[in-house]
Amino acid sequence: PGAVAGDVKFKDVNKDGLITDEDRTYQGVSIPKISYGLNLSGSYKNWEFSMFWQGSAGNKIYNGTYNSLMIGGLVNHHTDMLNYWTPTNTDTNIPRPDQLETNQNARASDRFIQNGNYIKLQNAQLAYNIPLKANNIVEHAKVYVSGQNLLTISKYKGYDPDFMSDGLFSRGFDYGSFPNPRTFILGVEIDF
Numbered sequence: 001p002g003a004v005a006g007d008v009k010f011k012d013v014n015k016d017g018l019i020t021d022e023d024r025t026y027q028g029v030s031i032p033k034i035s036y037g038l039n040l041s042g043s044y045k046n047w048e049f050s051m052f053w054q055g056s057a058g059n060k061i062y063n064g065t066y067n068s069l070m071i072g073g074l075v076n077h078h079t080d081m082l083n084y085w086t087p088t089n090t091d092t093n094i095p096r097p098d099q100l101e102t103n104q105n106a107r108a109s110d111r112f113i114q115n116g117n118y119i120k121l122q123n124a125q126l127a128y129n130i131p132l133k134a135n136n137i138v139e140h141a142k143v144y145v146s147g148q149n150l151l152t153i154s155k156y157k158g159y160d161p162d163f164m165s166d167g168l169f170s171r172g173f174d175y176g177s178f179p180n181p182r183t184f185i186l187g188v189e190i191d192f
Contacts (some may be wrong), residue, residue, distance in 0.1 A: 002102035002103050003102075003103045004096075004103070005085075005087070005096075006084075006085035006086070006095055006096030007095050007096065007098070007103040007105055008095045008103065008105045008109065008111065010023070010109065011023065013025055027060060027110055027113050028059070028060035028113070029058070029059055029060065029172075030059055030060060030061070030062075030116075030171045030172020030173075031059060031171065031172070032056035032057060032058050032059040032116065033057065033058025033059065034056060034057045034058050035055075035056045036054070036055055036056070036057075037052065037053065037054040037055075038052070038053040038054075039051075039052050040052075040053075046128055046129040046130070046131060047126070047127070047128055047129075048125075048126070048127040048128075048129065048142075048144075049124075049125070049126050049127075050123075050124070050125050051121060051123065051124040051125075052121075052122045052123040052124075053119060053120065053121055053122065054119075054120050054122045055117070055118050055119035055120055056116065056117070056118065056161075056162075057116075057117040058117070059116040059117075059172065060113050060114070060115065060116055060172060061113070061114050061115075061116040061156065061158070061161060061163075061172055061173075061174055062108070062112055062113055062172060062173045062174065063112050063113075063114050063156070063157060063158050063174050064112070064173060064174055064175040064176065065158055065159070065174060065175065065176045066078060066112055066114070066157050066158060067106060067108070067111075067112040068106075068176075069081075070094070070106055070111075070112075071101065071105075071106040078157070080094055080157075081094060081097075084096055084097055093111070114155070114156050114157060114158075115154075115155055115156065116154075116156060116161050116172070117154060117155070117156075117161070118152055118153060118154035118156065118161040118162060119152075119153045119154075120149070120151065120152045120153070120162060121149075121150040121151040121152075122148060122149060122150075123146065123147070123148050123150075124146065124147055124150055125144055125145070125146035125147075126144065126145055126146075127142050127143065127144035127145075128142065128143050128144070129141070129142050130142065130143065137192060138190055138191070138192060139191045139192060140189075140190070140191040141188070141189070141190050141191070142188070142189040142190075143187070143188050143189075144185075144186075144187050144188075144189065145184070145185070145186050145187075146184070146185045146187070147182070147183065147184045147185070148181075148182070148183045149180045149181060149182045149183065150182065158174050159177070159179035160177075160179045160180050162180060163177035163179075164177045164178070165177075
């Protein structure tokens with residue numbers, strides 16, 4: 001009832017003249033239809049290389065963090081809010097700023113459901129086996145550099161589409177899970 005130009009238009013699915021929970025519709029599944037991985041490794045002379053790619057496809061994610069950052073008013077915002085509706089900027093899906101939230105533009109809707117597809121370089125390692133002469137105390141020595149969570153390719157607007165779910169009933173709901181850390185390791189492996 002408090003809607004004005006620039007507010008989100010919610011569809012009256014059951015055509016009863018009211019926007020209620022009865023107007024909710026199926027938006028997709030939160031469990032990926034496909035989960036996949038690919039291990040690659042190779043060696044040339046004293047060099048070794050390996051990488052592990054992993055990903056999933058066919059699922060939807062409700063991005064609660066994005067929802068929180070798209071609320072009007074005096075709070076932190078996502079940069080998408082810079083493209084908000086004005087009388088001269090009508091070709092946008094970002095509603096007008098409204099400190100009082102009179103139309104409840106930030107209520108749960110398909111505006112915050114995003115594609116959960118991703119592919120991630122989970123691990124990569126480059127190693128050099130140091131050539132040793134026979135009858136040494138050291139049988140084998142290797143120097144290596146490796147990294148985890150190196151690259152994520154996705155259109156998801158949250159920190160990471162591979163977020164930690166809190167259980168069966170909240171699967172597919174991202175309410176600010178701590179992002180997976182990116183780590184780098186430099187190491188030496190020595191066998192006596």
